[in-house]
Amino acid sequence: MIKYILSFIGAGILLTACQKTLSTGDAGFDVTVNTTTLPVGDTLRFAFTGSPDVISFYSGEPGKRYEYRNRTSAEGAPTLRFRTTRANGSQANSLALLVSNDFAGVLVKDTAATISQINSATWTDISSRASFSSGTVTPSGTIDLSDFSAQNKPVFIAFKYAGFTGTAQNKWTIDSFAVTNTLADGTKYVIANMNAYNSAYTNYGVTTYSPGFFACKVSNNYNWSIGSTSLVITGATSAGAATSPAEAWVITGPIDLKKVTPDAGVSIKTVSQTAGDLQYTYKYAAPGTYQVVFSGGKTSAGERHYTTKSFSITVQ
Numbered sequence: 001m002i003k004y005i006l007s008f009i010g011a012g013i014l015l016t017a018c019q020k021t022l023s024t025g026d027a028g029f030d031v032t033v034n035t036t037t038l039p040v041g042d043t044l045r046f047a048f049t050g051s052p053d054v055i056s057f058y059s060g061e062p063g064k065r066y067e068y069r070n071r072t073s074a075e076g077a078p079t080l081r082f083r084t085t086r087a088n089g090s091q092a093n094s095l096a097l098l099v100s101n102d103f104a105g106v107l108v109k110d111t112a113a114t115i116s117q118i119n120s121a122t123w124t125d126i127s128s129r130a131s132f133s134s135g136t137v138t139p140s141g142t143i144d145l146s147d148f149s150a151q152n153k154p155v156f157i158a159f160k161y162a163g164f165t166g167t168a169q170n171k172w173t174i175d176s177f178a179v180t181n182t183l184a185d186g187t188k189y190v191i192a193n194m195n196a197y198n199s200a201y202t203n204y205g206v207t208t209y210s211p212g213f214f215a216c217k218v219s220n221n222y223n224w225s226i227g228s229t230s231l232v233i234t235g236a237t238s239a240g241a242a243t244s245p246a247e248a249w250v251i252t253g254p255i256d257l258k259k260v261t262p263d264a265g266v267s268i269k270t271v272s273q274t275a276g277d278l279q280y281t282y283k284y285a286a287p288g289t290y291q292v293v294f295s296g297g298k299t300s301a302g303e304r305h306y307t308t309k310s311f312s313i314t315v316q
Helices: 002-020 111-120
Strands: 029-033 043-050 054-058 077-087 095-100 156-163 171-182 188-193 200-203 206-209 213-219 230-234 246-252 266-269 279-283 288-299 304-315
Touching: 029 288, 029 304, 111 213, 156 171, 188 200, 230 246
Parallel strands: none
Antiparallel strands: 029 043, 043 279, 054 266, 054 288, 077 171, 095 156, 156 246, 171 188, 171 230, 200 206, 213 246, 288 304
């Protein structure tokens, strides 16, 4: 008998716990706005009715557009830019810029296997697309990567260092590295930069990550140093020390050249707030027509039902 009583109590507790996870909010809500046409810098005022659990606001500006909240890829014009500085010698052809879409990747803690992967990959030398330093800080110029984007495969971008015997081997510094996907509407998304793979940066206020860099020495002991702002390699600093050739690679990737960062809304109401007491204001810094969207409704561990309310706002 005691067993059955305990079972009944346990089932009651479980049912109560499940009921507590269900929302008591409304899936629907309404929004009013004080105006749909206003000058730059003036204030929009939104008022709400209903009892949704949550509401998010999308202003319609780049990075804050509801229709692009799930977009991660878009056709654009991918480009690469960086700067180089050469020092300690004047060996020609000591730095090359290459791209591959069939590199099998880096094998961590297995240098020999990684070198084999590098050697077996198909690398396209695009050094001729860039300007390189002959002694002073030199911008590369804008390097078009559209031909690689058209192949619909992720790419690896590499800098290959070569040091030759007989004269001092060059020191190279690379900084300001950035790959950008520019869309037809003028929005620009940085899809790779100097950041480490686990160091975030933002596009239009939305967090994203770069694939990072990996250094691999193929011959001799000289290798790339990867810092937070630059890549640096120094070969033999004198002719007497340059008794054997050096080769080292630093590689990014894989990079999706069509990558974009999904747009994101701003949470303006949580479950603990009352919609009727919510007064939300917003100002636009630039003229244009913006599609404002409020997305909200009821949400809990057991359900999620959202609705949207939208306004076309003209800022003059």
